[in-house]
Amino acid sequence: MRIVTEMPEAVAGAVIGVFTDIDDTLTTEGRLPAAAYAALERLYDAGLFVAPITGRPAGWCDMVARFWPVTGVVGENGAFYFSYDAETRKMRRAFFAGDAERAANRKRLDAVGRRILAEVPGAAISADQLYREADLAIDFCEDVEPLPREAVRRIKAIFEAEGAVAKVSSIHVNGWFGDYDKLSMTRRFAAEVLGLDLDAEKDRIVFCGDSPNDAPMFGFFPNACGVANVRDFAGEMEAEPAYVALARGGEGFVEIAERILSTQGEW
Template identity: 25%
Template sequence: MYRPISDFGKHLINIQQLSDRTSTHLYQICLLATDMDGTLTKYGKFTSKLLDTLENLAAVKVPVLIVTGRSAGWVSAISSLMPIVGAIAENGGLFYPSSNSEPVTLTPIADLTSHREHLARTFANLQTYFPQIQESADNRFRVTDWTFDLTSLTTDELKNIGNLCEQMGWGFTYSNVQCHIKPQGQDKAIGLLKVLRQYFPTYFPEQVITVGDSPNDESLFNQRYFPISVGVANIREYATQLQHQPTYITTAAEGDGFCELCSYILQSCQH
């Protein structure tokens, strides 16, 4: 499923492999901010191993915050059902604290109806250039962004779509699941920083570890904001496309890689 490490070696030269030695540097971690699809999931699903890991982190009082591109509708449920402190939806658009069903808007939108109509027109314009793109099934549950399926788009086509979105006044990103037309300046790092300032004001950036697996997680790898970041092994698929790369990389991919990281964090809590 994944290309050999040697294919990407020259692009990952500065990334350190997680190891037993790493755990001694994780004792100061106060919060884990993680992507969901391809990072917490395995073959698109949550596993019992993941849920056990989240419960173990909660038991030692290491809070987990999900930072995902998934829709407001999805994240509203996830934030209340999982053993986490909350979840950020739509790549930094909204925050759902686990203790409150009401979302916190991170990207102000003056007129929601007008905003959605503008997004729809932008998508229709993109379809004139790329007639194969189709609106994502969960798009109806979104507030701040507009999504379409990633299927059959090449790297060059994704780059061209990004350029077109910029010309029309929008931002663009994509994950291993979907493509996102979004307000310019809306990304995971900016949304996470807003949440940290409001809800976790005593935490320093070096006490937060960020985790991801694809291009829409790139802002979480920016060491200007977050000095300690981890890519699960499947991040190697996008190595040539990332300007900002994670500090560490796991041996295992997807949810197993996240659990690998957490095993080191839990180990550090015993010291």
């Protein structure tokens, strides 16, 4: 991983959009700094598309798509995308699975959740679970005392033993039934909302992230960037970002945005 200031001017100047994780990428210690939100707004106002790609729930994503300076949002690790059209005052919602399939999956996930709570002391259902449409989030450090990494691995293993997909973020282990992830829904969002072939344009798009559940995005985008806390997971990710900020969390995102914005219009 190279320091983000080493991103070549030709690369930074050619960027047409930014995808970004939220937790511990835009946020710092669980809060969204004004500087990080301002960086989002500056990118958007510069004419770049901006879209959070997050594990957070549908309830949160509706607000993000409606009120933040973004083109849309991919939520619950790829279960859906939302994009709000301010002119028509309509929210566009696209899900990987239909209503009936999500309802059936919810019953299966509820059973998995009961098993995890019984077998992993200290784990808890995430506080934002009520607002989720498609997955189950197990909290291992957001609103509970931080669990050891062995316990986090155990949570992930239980999901997988029950036939679910499981991904570890900086705060939750998210599990779901369905053949999707952040990248697959981002590809669909790019085609249907942005009118872009993601495979053809990936060199001109920056993804920003911080943790193992971002690995599919790090591996796909040649110019992906990590905030400094991505180094906490060194050796635990299937792919790492090409560039890394010096600062952690939201302050690191500001570094990345400033590198991109400093070159816009020059190439």
